[in-house]
Amino acid sequence: MEPIKRILLVEDDLKDIELTLNALSEHNLANEIVVARDGVEALDYLYRREEFKNRPKGNPVAILLDIKMPRMDGLQVLKHLKADEQMRLIPVVILTSSRESRDLEECYRLGVNAYVVKPVRFTEFVKAVKEIGVFWALINEPPPGSI
Amino acid sequence: MPEMITNQLEEEISVRQQKEEELRKAKEDLEITVAERTVELRNANERLQLELTESKRAEEALRESEERYRHLFNSGNDAVFVFPLSDQGVPGHFIEVNDLACRRLDYSREELLQLSPREIAAPELQEKIPEIMAKLRQEGNILFEFQQVTRDGRKFPVEINAGVFQLQGRPHVLSIVRDITERKQVEEALRQVNETLRATLDAAPVAIFDLDTEGRVKSLWNPAAEEMLGWRREEVLGQFLPTVPEESKEEFRGFRAWIRSGKSIIGKDAVRRRKDGSLIEYSIYAAPEYDDDGRVIGNIAVLTDITARKRIENIRQARLRLLEFANTHSLDELLTAALDEIEALTGSAIGFYHFLEADQKTLSLQNWSTNTLKNLCTATGKGSHYNVAQAGVWVDCIHERRPVIHNDYASLSHRQGMPEGHAPVLREVVVPIFRGNLITAIIGMGNKATNYNGSDIEIVSRLGDLSWDIVERKRAEEAVAAERQRLFSVLEAMPAYVGLLTPDYQVAFANLYFRQQFGEPAGRRCYDYMFGRREPCENCQAYKVLETKTPEEYEWLGPDGHIYQICDQLVHDTDGSPLILEMGIDITDRKQAEEEIRKLNLELEQRVIERTAQLEAANQELEAFAYSVSHDLRAPLRHIDGFLELLQKRTATALDDKSRHYLTSVFDSTRRMGTLIDDLLSFSRMGRWEMLKKPVELNVLVQEVIQEFEPETQGRLIRWQVGALPVVIGDLAMLRLVLVNLISNALKFTRPRRQAEIEIGCLPSREPEAIIYIRDNGVGFDMKYADNLFGVFQRLHRIEEFEGTGIGLANVRRIVHRHGGRTWAEGKVNEGATFYFSLP
Numbered sequence: 003m004e005p006i007k008r009i010l011l012v013e014d015d016l017k018d019i020e021l022t023l024n025a026l027s028e029h030n031l032a033n034e035i036v037v038a039r040d041g042v043e044a045l046d047y048l049y050r051r052e053e054f055k056n057r058p059k060g061n062p063v064a065i066l067l068d069i070k071m072p073r074m075d076g077l078q079v080l081k082h083l084k085a086d087e088q089m090r091l092i093p094v095v096i097l098t099s100s101r102e103s104r105d106l107e108e109c110y111r112l113g114v115n116a117y118v119v120k121p122v123r124f125t126e127f128v129k130a131v132k133e134i135g136v137f138w139a140l141i142n143e144p145p146p147g148s149i
Numbered sequence: 150m151p152e153m154i155t156n157q158l159e160e161e162i163s164v165r166q167q168k169e170e171e172l173r174k175a176k177e178d179l180e181i182t183v184a185e186r187t188v189e190l191r192n193a194n195e196r197l198q199l200e201l202t203e204s205k206r207a208e209e210a211l212r213e214s215e216e217r218y219r220h221l222f223n224s225g226n227d228a229v230f231v232f233p234l235s236d237q238g239v240p241g242h243f244i245e246v247n248d249l250a251c252r253r254l255d256y257s258r259e260e261l262l263q264l265s266p267r268e269i270a271a272p273e274l275q276e277k278i279p280e281i282m283a284k285l286r287q288e289g290n291i292l293f294e295f296q297q298v299t300r301d302g303r304k305f306p307v308e309i310n311a312g313v314f315q316l317q318g319r320p321h322v323l324s325i326v327r328d329i330t331e332r333k334q335v336e337e338a339l340r341q342v343n344e345t346l347r348a349t350l351d352a353a354p355v356a357i358f359d360l361d362t363e364g365r366v367k368s369l370w371n372p373a374a375e376e377m378l379g380w381r382r383e384e385v386l387g388q389f390l391p392t393v394p395e396e397s398k399e400e401f402r403g404f405r406a407w408i409r410s411g412k413s414i415i416g417k418d419a420v421r422r423r424k425d426g427s428l429i430e431y432s433i434y435a436a437p438e439y440d441d442d443g444r445v446i447g448n449i450a451v452l453t454d455i456t457a458r459k460r461i462e463n464i465r466q467a468r469l470r471l472l473e474f475a476n477t478h479s480l481d482e483l484l485t486a487a488l489d490e491i492e493a494l495t496g497s498a499i500g501f502y503h504f505l506e507a508d509q510k511t512l513s514l515q516n517w518s519t520n521t522l523k524n525l526c527t528a529t530g531k532g533s534h535y536n537v538a539q540a541g542v543w544v545d546c547i548h549e550r551r552p553v554i555h556n557d558y559a560s561l562s563h564r565q566g567m568p569e570g571h572a573p574v575l576r577e578v579v580v581p582i583f584r585g586n587l588i589t590a591i592i593g594m595g596n597k598a599t600n601y602n603g604s605d606i607e608i609v610s611r612l613g614d615l616s617w618d619i620v621e622r623k624r625a626e627e628a629v630a631a632e633r634q635r636l637f638s639v640l641e642a643m644p645a646y647v648g649l650l651t652p653d654y655q656v657a658f659a660n661l662y663f664r665q666q667f668g669e670p671a672g673r674r675c676y677d678y679m680f681g682r683r684e685p686c687e688n689c690q691a692y693k694v695l696e697t698k699t700p701e702e703y704e705w706l707g708p709d710g711h712i713y714q715i716c717d718q719l720v721h722d723t724d725g726s727p728l729i730l731e732m733g734i735d736i737t738d739r740k741q742a743e744e745e746i747r748k749l750n751l752e753l754e755q756r757v758i759e760r761t762a763q764l765e766a767a768n769q770e771l772e773a774f775a776y777s778v779s780h781d782l783r784a785p786l787r788h789i790d791g792f793l794e795l796l797q798k799r800t801a802t803a804l805d806d807k808s809r810h811y812l813t814s815v816f817d818s819t820r821r822m823g824t825l826i827d828d829l830l831s832f833s834r835m836g837r838w839e840m841l842k843k844p845v846e847l848n849v850l851v852q853e854v855i856q857e858f859e860p861e862t863q864g865r866l867i868r869w870q871v872g873a874l875p876v877v878i879g880d881l882a883m884l885r886l887v888l889v890n891l892i893s894n895a896l897k898f899t900r901p902r903r904q905a906e907i908e909i910g911c912l913p914s915r916e917p918e919a920i921i922y923i924r925d926n927g928v929g930f931d932m933k934y935a936d937n938l939f940g941v942f943q944r945l946h947r948i949e950e951f952e953g954t955g956i957g958l959a960n961v962r963r964i965v966h967r968h969g970g971r972t973w974a975e976g977k978v979n980e981g982a983t984f985y986f987s988l989p
Binding site for chain 1 (some may be wrong): 598782784786787788790791792793794795819820822823827829834
C-alpha cells in the first residue's frame, strides 16, 4: 500500500478549515489533511515538538499556508522553512484571501512554490482547493523524506 | 713851400743857363782868337791859361751849385716835372724830372724825358689838358687835382702845383706833383661816415634833434622827428621845442638843467604833444654837446615812440588780468571782461563778441561790452542767432577772412540800417578769430575817437585769441565740471556707500550714503572713522586688494548693525597712485528676507515632512484598510457563499421555490459584494501603481483591445470607426485599462441598438496635448449628471439594465490624471455619449 501522503493545512479560521476540508473531502483527500491553527503549531508539527512530538517521522508532501494568522503568520513560517535545509524542499502553497502585491512579492522572494487566492465563490473555492490537493497529494512527486 | 722851391729852382736854372751861355760865348771867342790869332796864341797862352783856370773855377762853382740844386730837386715828397709850352699852349716833352717822378711813374729818367704831360695823365683826363694849360697860361700859376697813370696803367690821384716861367725866352712849366692817394682815401672815408650818419638820421625810427642850452632847435630835426612829432624841420629850426605840453614844462626844465650840468638822460618816459594835439608817450634819451673849450653848448635828443611797447605791455597786462579773471568767473562774465579790456585798450566805445558756428554761416551773438549795454545798445540779447548772409557790414571780416576796418562807416554802400536801440556806429574794426581754417568767433570794436589802424587790429586779435583760448578752456572746464557734477550726483545719489581709501588709510572720498551711515570722515583714518580704532584692523579685507590686485567681494556686518555686500577693488588715482574703491550695498533687508525665506523653507520642509509622514501614515492606513478589506471582508463573504452552497446541496429538495429564490438572492448579493471589493481594490491599486512611461501607439492598442472584446460581442452588429491616433508617452498597462473601460462602456451602453456605432478618434488640438474621444450611439446620459460620471461607484443606470460597479470611469479619470491629462464627457439621453481624455 502506498504510504499516506499528508498535506499540512495551516489555517486559523475554523470556517475556512471546514470549507477547505469539505472541498477536499469531495475527492477523499480530507483524511490526509493535518491542520495546524497557526504558525507556531505548524512548526511544532513539522519539527515534531510539543503535542506532535510523538507523530511518525516524515514531512508532509505539501503545506497549504494561510498568511494572516495569530502568533506567527504565514510569511514567518515560510521564511523559517525556506531557511532550513531539512524543510526547504517541502512544497509550500500560499492559500490566502489577499491579492496584495506586496504579499505576493514577499512570498515568491522567500521561495514559495505556489500562491493561490481563495475565490469568494464557494464552487470556485472548492475547485481550487481540490485541484491543489489533487496536484500536491496525488500528482506531484514529493521530495525525498516526505511521508 | 712849393712856391718857394719853384722860385729858388727858377733862379738856379736861370743862373746856370746864364753861365752856360757865357761859357759858350767864351769858347766861341777863344776859337776865333785861335783861328784869327794863331800867332797871338802863344802870346796869349799864358793869359789864356789864366782865363781857362778862371773859367774852370767858375764851372766848378756852377757844378757845385747845380749839384746842390739837384739834390734839392731830387729830395722831398713831390714829383717835379719841367716841360716847355709851345706858343699854342701845347706842352712839350719833359726836359727835367726828378727821381721821385721816375719812381712814382715807374719810368727811367731817359724814358720819362721822352714823354710829355699827356702821356702820364689818366686817359679820361687827357682831354682836359688843353683847358688846364690855357688856364695856366692865363693865370701863370694854378693848383688843381688830377690823376696820373704809371707805366703799367695804375691811376693815382695827385694835386698839381704848376707855374709858368721863361727859360731861354720861351715859356716853360714847372709842375710840382703831390700824390694825394692817402688824403683821398681819408676824404672818402670821411665822406662815407657822413653819408652813413645822414642816412642813419634820415632812416632812424626815432626822432632825433639838437637843442641849444635854451631849448631851441639848433639844426637837426630828422625825418622821424617830422613824422612822429608832426612839425617840419623848417617850422622848428631856431624855435623853442614846441612838443612839451604845459603839464610837462617843469619836468622839461629839469631835463635842461641836467643837460647843462653835463649829464645824459637815458630812457625817461615822458608825454609829448604832436602838432595835431594828440599826446604820445616817448622814451627820451639826451646827451650834451660841447664846444672846443668843453663848454656845454646844447644837446642831442632822441625820442622813441613807446606807444607800441606800451600797447604790447598793456596787452600783456590785460591778458594776465583776463587769465586771472577767468579762474574765478563764468564764461559769460569773461567775455564781457575781455570786451571791456579791448574796448579800453583801443579807446573804443562799443564792443561785441559773436560766436561763429562750424558751418561758418550762423552767428550767435554772445556778448556786448559793459559800456555798450549801459550806454549805447538795447537792441539785442544774448543767444540770438544771425545768419551771416543777412548780417550787416560787420561780417565783412567773415567773407574776407581777415580783420576789416571801416573808418567811414556812414559812407559804406553795403551797410544796413541799424535796428532800433542799436548804438550808432561811426567806425569799426572787426577781427575774426581763427582756429585752424575755421573762424570761431568775431570780435568787433566801434566808435574810437580817431581812426582805427593796425594797432587796434593787433590789440583785438591778441586779446581775442586769448579770450577764445579761455573760451575753449572754459567750455572744456565747464563740460568737465558738468560731467564731474553729474558723476558726483550719481555717486551721491547711489543707494550704496562708495568710498576711496588711500594706502595710508585716509578716506579720500566718501559719498553721501557713506557719510550718512558713518558720519563725516573729517580727515580721520578709516579705522578711526568707521570703527573708532587707534590702528588698522587685523585682516582688513579691503586692503588685501592692494596686494592681490583682484577685486574682493564679501559680506560684512558694519558697526551700524547693517549687513553690506562689499566690493573692494584697486583703482588708480590720476597720478597713478593706488586707491581702494570700496562699494557697499546694504543687504540687511535682503538678508532678513533671505533668512525669513530660509526659515519659511525650513518650516515648509518640516511641514512637508510632517505632511508626508501624515500622508504616509494615511497611506499605510489605507493600505492596511485595503489589506484588511482584501482579507477580512472577503473571508466572511467566502464563508457565506461556501456555507450557502453547502446548505443548498443539503436542502436542494426540501426548499420551496420562495426559499430557493431567497437563497439565489443571497448568492447574487454575495457575488456582487465580492466584485465590489475587487473593484475597490483595483482602484486603490491604480493610485499606487508605479508608472512606467514610454511611447505608446494608441492605434495599435485600440485594435488589440477591440480584438479582446470580440468573444463578448459575437453576434452583435457593431460598426467600428477608428481614426488616426497619435503616439503618446504613458504607461502601457494603465492606458490599456483606460481604453478597455471606455470601449467596454461603449459596447455595454450600445447593447440596445440594433447596430452599435463606436467611433474612436483624436481631436485636432494644439500640441503638445492629444485629445482622444470615444463616441457611441448608445443610451447616452443626462448632462446634469455629467460630473458624477467619473466618481467612484457612481452609476447612472440601474444594475438590471447595465451591469457594473461604477468603478471603471473612476479608474479612467485616475489614470488620466496620473498622466497629467483631463477627462470629460458629453452626452444626451438616448442619443449616445462621447468620452474624452487628453494626454499631454
